[in-house]
Amino acid sequence: MDKKFAAHIVREFEPVNLEFPFSTLDSVITPTDSFYVRNHFPEPKIDVNSWRLKIEGAVEQPFEVSYAELLSLPSQTASAVMECAGNNRVFLVPRVEGAQWELGAVGNAEWTGVPLSVLLDRAGMSPHAVDIIFEGSDKGVPAQPPKPEDPIHFARSLPLAKARRPEVLIVYKMNGEPLTASHGFPVRLVVPGWYGMASVKWLQRIIVSEFSYDGYFQKIDYAFWKERDGSPVRVPISEIELKAQIARPSIREIVPAKTNYLIHGAAWAGEREIVKVEISVDGGQSWQDATLLGDAAPYSWVLWNFDWLTPEAAGHCVVMSRATDSSGRQQPMERGPGRDTYRITHVLPVPVEIR
Ligand SMILES: Nc1nc2c(c(=O)[nH]1)N[C@H]1C(S)=C(S)[C@@H](COP(=O)(O)O)O[C@H]1N2
Ligand SMILES: [Mo]
Numbered sequence: 001m002d003k004k005f006a007a008h009i010v011r012e013f014e015p016v017n018l019e020f021p022f023s024t025l026d027s028v029i030t031p032t033d034s035f036y037v038r039n040h041f042p043e044p045k046i047d048v049n050s051w052r053l054k055i056e057g058a059v060e061q062p063f064e065v066s067y068a069e070l071l072s073l074p075s076q077t078a079s080a081v082m083e084c085a086g087n088n089r090v091f092l093v094p095r096v097e098g099a100q101w102e103l104g105a106v107g108n109a110e111w112t113g114v115p116l117s118v119l120l121d122r123a124g125m126s127p128h129a130v131d132i133i134f135e136g137s138d139k140g141v142p143a144q145p146p147k148p149e150d151p152i153h154f155a156r157s158l159p160l161a162k163a164r165r166p167e168v169l170i171v172y173k174m175n176g177e178p179l180t181a182s183h184g185f186p187v188r189l190v191v192p193g194w195y196g197m198a199s200v201k202w203l204q205r206i207i208v209s210e211f212s213y214d215g216y217f218q219k220i221d222y223a224f225w226k227e228r229d230g231s232p233v234r235v236p237i238s239e240i241e242l243k244a245q246i247a248r249p250s251i252r253e254i255v256p257a258k259t260n261y262l263i264h265g266a267a268w269a270g271e272r273e274i275v276k277v278e279i280s281v282d283g284g285q286s287w288q289d290a291t292l293l294g295d296a297a298p299y300s301w302v303l304w305n306f307d308w309l310t311p312e313a314a315g316h317c318v319v320m321s322r323a324t325d326s327s328g329r330q331q332p333m334e335r336g337p338g339r340d341t342y343r344i345t346h347v348l349p350v351p352v353e354i355r
Pocket of ligand 1: 035036037038039040041082083084085135136137138154182183184195196197198199200201202
């Protein structure tokens with residue numbers, strides 16, 4: 001196999017979709033070479049010398065910036081989770097369409113870039129602006145109907161309130177190095193606290209709009225039905241919901257009887273912070289607190305451990321983890337309605353064999 005794929009689980013070759021092998025989790029920052037890759041279309045080839053980022057639409061002063069100019073603007077570095085809204089999809093019963101992600105369509109990276117608000121302020125937004133649209137330079141015909149006949153760019157929007165927040169960055173570095181082609185070189189948006197579809201890669205255009213954006217990846221894909229004023233409307237997927245995931249043991253792992261086994265994982269809660277992770281080793285009947293390794297903070301994940309004295313007798317056992325966040329929300333035990341094939345955030349059982 002191609003060396004490029006050595007550190008990943010390959011989900012799809014065309015376009016390239018790669019999963020982080022979550023059972024290898026051992027650092028707060030996910031190394032770039034094993035970070036998951038989610039592409040809808042072939043990766044575009046971009047000549048950084050002729051590349052420009054355009055800021056246009058309902059603004060006083062449309063302008064464009066080169067890569068060199070962007071790198072000279074005031075920057076910030078912060079760590080944040082990127083999680084695909086389809087992460088954990090393989091666990092849905094019955095099976096659904098879409099990439100069959102296990103636990104690894106998620107990672108935590110350190111992102112460096114220019115706050116989006118710096119560029120918006122320079123352009124001078126219309127007082128009637130409601131949505132900011134971000135367009136990638138990749139193009140294709142989407143996989144799922146109803147789909148447009150001609151190729152479209154990957155594009156997504158943010159409401160003004162989130163777009164103006166200080167954590168939203170026009171990113172050119174990931175884990176201290178220039179972005180790789182797969183993660184959006186030369187420049188991508190990163191929207192900490194929101195599912196991955198918001199963080200548009202290979203960014204080429206930012207359009208300030210006085211209308212709510214209804215594009216394919218906004219209202220057809222990565223959206224769900226929700227009742228509003230008595231009738232269902234399409235609502236775009238936005239914030240990451242809370243979750244604790246078990247890296248070890250992995251599903252169907254053989255665990256030795258009567259030993260100390262360190263259960264290990266990560267937990268994250270989008271725009272809030274994790275306050276508690278609990279573990280059950282009896283299929284959800286009783287719960288005990290795991291130890292958080294380091295300080296929890298919004299946007300980033302926190303690693304956790306639980307020291308498990310495994311049963312004396314051989315047999316089967318179901319391990320679970322459950323997160324609680326700073327707003328008091330707890331990860332649900334069952335999958336809620338209206339989620340389609342996205343936001344799989346309920347507690348996932350990890351069956352293991354004691355031997
Ligand atoms: N231009 C563009 N941006 C994109 C995508 C894409 O296909 N094209 N995929 C989105 C989705 S669904 C996710 S989950 C994240 C994944 O980012 P990563 O590949 O760097 O992990 O990128 C988002 N940005
Ligand atoms: Mo995604």
